[in-house]
Amino acid sequence: MKKRVLSLMRPTGPLHLGHMAGALNNFVKLQNDEDYECFYGIADWHALTSNYADSANTGEYCYAALLDWLSVGLDPEKSPLFIQSHIPQHAELALALGMITPLGWLYRNPTYKEQLENIRDKDLGTYGFLGYPVLMAADILLYKASLVPVGEDQSAHLELSREIVRRFNNFFGENLLVEPQPLFTKTPKVPGIDGRKMSKSYGNALQISESAESVWGKLRTMMTDPARMRKTDPGTPEKCPVWDLHKVFNPDEAEKAEIAQGCRSAGIGCIECKKKLNAHLQEMLEPVRERRAKYEGNKKLLDDILADGARQAGAVARETMATLYPAMGLLMNPAR
Ligand code: TRP
Ligand code: SF4
Numbered sequence: 001m002k003k004r005v006l007s008l009m010r011p012t013g014p015l016h017l018g019h020m021a022g023a024l025n026n027f028v029k030l031q032n033d034e035d036y037e038c039f040y041g042i043a044d045w046h047a048l049t050s051n052y053a054d055s056a057n058t059g060e061y062c063y064a065a066l067l068d069w070l071s072v073g074l075d076p077e078k079s080p081l082f083i084q085s086h087i088p089q090h091a092e093l094a095l096a097l098g099m100i101t102p103l104g105w106l107y108r109n110p111t112y113k114e115q116l117e118n119i120r121d122k123d124l125g126t127y128g129f130l131g132y133p134v135l136m137a138a139d140i141l142l143y144k145a146s147l148v149p150v151g152e153d154q155s156a157h158l159e160l161s162r163e164i165v166r167r168f169n170n171f172f173g174e175n176l177l178v179e180p181q182p183l184f185t186k187t188p189k190v191p192g193i194d195g196r197k198m199s200k201s202y203g204n205a206l207q208i209s210e211s212a213e214s215v216w217g218k219l220r221t222m223m224t225d226p227a228r229m230r231k232t233d234p235g236t237p238e239k240c241p242v243w244d245l246h247k248v249f250n251p252d253e254a255e256k257a258e259i260a261q262g263c264r265s266a267g268i269g270c271i272e273c274k275k276k277l278n279a280h281l282q283e284m285l286e287p288v289r290e291r292r293a294k295y296e297g298n299k300k301l302l303d304d305i306l307a308d309g310a311r312q313a314g315a316v317a318r319e320t321m322a323t324l325y326p327a328m329g330l331l332m333n334p335a336r
Contacts, residue, residue: 005036005183006145008043008084008136011061015068016205018198021248022187024208026149028073030183038079039143039313042066045084045091045135049128050119066302068208071292082309084139089317093138096324098131100167106130110156137161142317144178149185158182172327188248193222195241206281208288215285216278219245224270231269242274250280 007027015024031038042062048055062083074081084090106112112132116124136157140148141164148158158180165177191197192204199205206215224242225235237243237260250256255276262268295301325332 002037003035003147004143004145005030005038005147005149006041006140006143006180007149008041008046008139009065010043010046011058011065012047013057013061013200014064014207014209016198016200016207017249018187018190018192018205019068020072020208021190022151023149023185024069024072024074026185027069027079030149031074031079036147039082039145039316040069040074040079041082041084041139041313043084043136043139046132049126049132049135050115050122050124052126052128053122063299063302066306067292067295070295070305071208071288073288073291076305076309080309080312081305082313083306086306086310087142087314087317089142089314089321090135090138092321093142093324094131094135096328097134097138097141097164097168100171101134101164103130105160105163106133109133109160111153133157133160134164137164140180141165141177142320143313144316144320145180146178147183148180149183151187152184155182155184172324176323176327190248191241191244193218193241193245195223195244208285209292210285212282212285212289215281219274219278219281220271222274224273225263228263228266228270232266234266235263235270237263242270242277245281246273246277249284250277252280 007023009019009023027038027040030036031040042065044058044062047058047061051058066081069081070076107130112130133156137160140161148161150158162179165179169176189197192199192202193206194202194204196202196204206218210218219242222242225237225240227233227239228235237246240263243260243263246256246259259268259273259276263273322332
């Protein structure tokens with residue numbers, strides 16, 4: 001029996017190399033491992049929990065995420081790729097789980113408290129936002145997934161899912177729902193082009209879909225160690241954001257040692273150093289661009305992939321709900 005893996009990502013617009021080096025490469029690795037059966041979804045309802053006042057781009061962002069996923073190597077032949085709202089059982093199960101989830105669990109959720117305090121430009125005092133982890137639990141439990149690859153920031157949510165399972169099973173029947181285990185992705189800290197963490201909101205990202213020219217354009221104009229005014233000034237790699245990127249994206253240890261030494265001794269210029277980094281990034285992104293070209297602009301193909309994903313995910317979802325209705329004492333619609 002293959003272990004079932006499931007994860008969703010909120011559609012937030014074009015994804016960047018931080019997403020690729022963290023979550024997405026891991027999704028691909030799990031997909032290509034014979035021991036696992038993977039389902040990957042785009043959490044458009046979750047996007048609305050905080051962006052309901054400005055949600056017009058959600059659909060467009062779903063396509064952008066799907067394109068990025070396909071271009072990094074997620075394969076719809078191996079893993080169903082679906083949009084959360086296309087499978088109504090996500091919303092249906094979230095409602096059912098909401099019946100038994102104590103409000104205290106949700107109010108005490110550290111992510112909830114933290115975001116309420118820190119996000120000032122949105123009104124997050126809504127039922128939907130409070131219920132974010134209930135919907136996330138529904139995403140997971142609907143598929144009886146045993147492993148959920150997520151970042152460490154999701155650990156409180158995963159724990160809530162597990163508590164919801166125990167309480168639900170207590171009321172309605174042992175072994176009805178399965179307790180999921182988190183599979184924490186070791187995410188390398190990916191710096192942006194300004195040395196801070198790569199993030200859409202900092203405007204310092206290199207996109208997965210970035211063209212070769214644009215990648216080089218961004219690298220070329222990057223700040224370096226300010227001590228290197230001239231090529232003859234020695235520098236300190238540890239003070240340079242270009243070096244931070246080498247550390248993550250340059251796999252050639254010997255070359256990296258040479259660069260660090262060359263920087264300290266003023267034996268290598270910053271442009272040459274950036275060109276070497278550029279070569280590694282382009283080599284990594286070339287197959288990504290090739291895959292992307294097969295899908296880009298082909299809406300019909302993307303829609304077929306989503307329809308197929310929804311069909312496969314929907315079959316599992318319907319089966320789960322069919323066991324839950326009688327357990328909860330509800331009559332299943334005979335016509336369904
Ligand atoms: N909350 C997750 C995040 O922000 C996204 C998510 C929604 C998710 N549903 C999920 C992740 C189910 C794993 C499983 O990253
Ligand atoms: Fe940065 Fe490279 Fe220039 Fe050193 S040589 S300062 S690491 S860009």
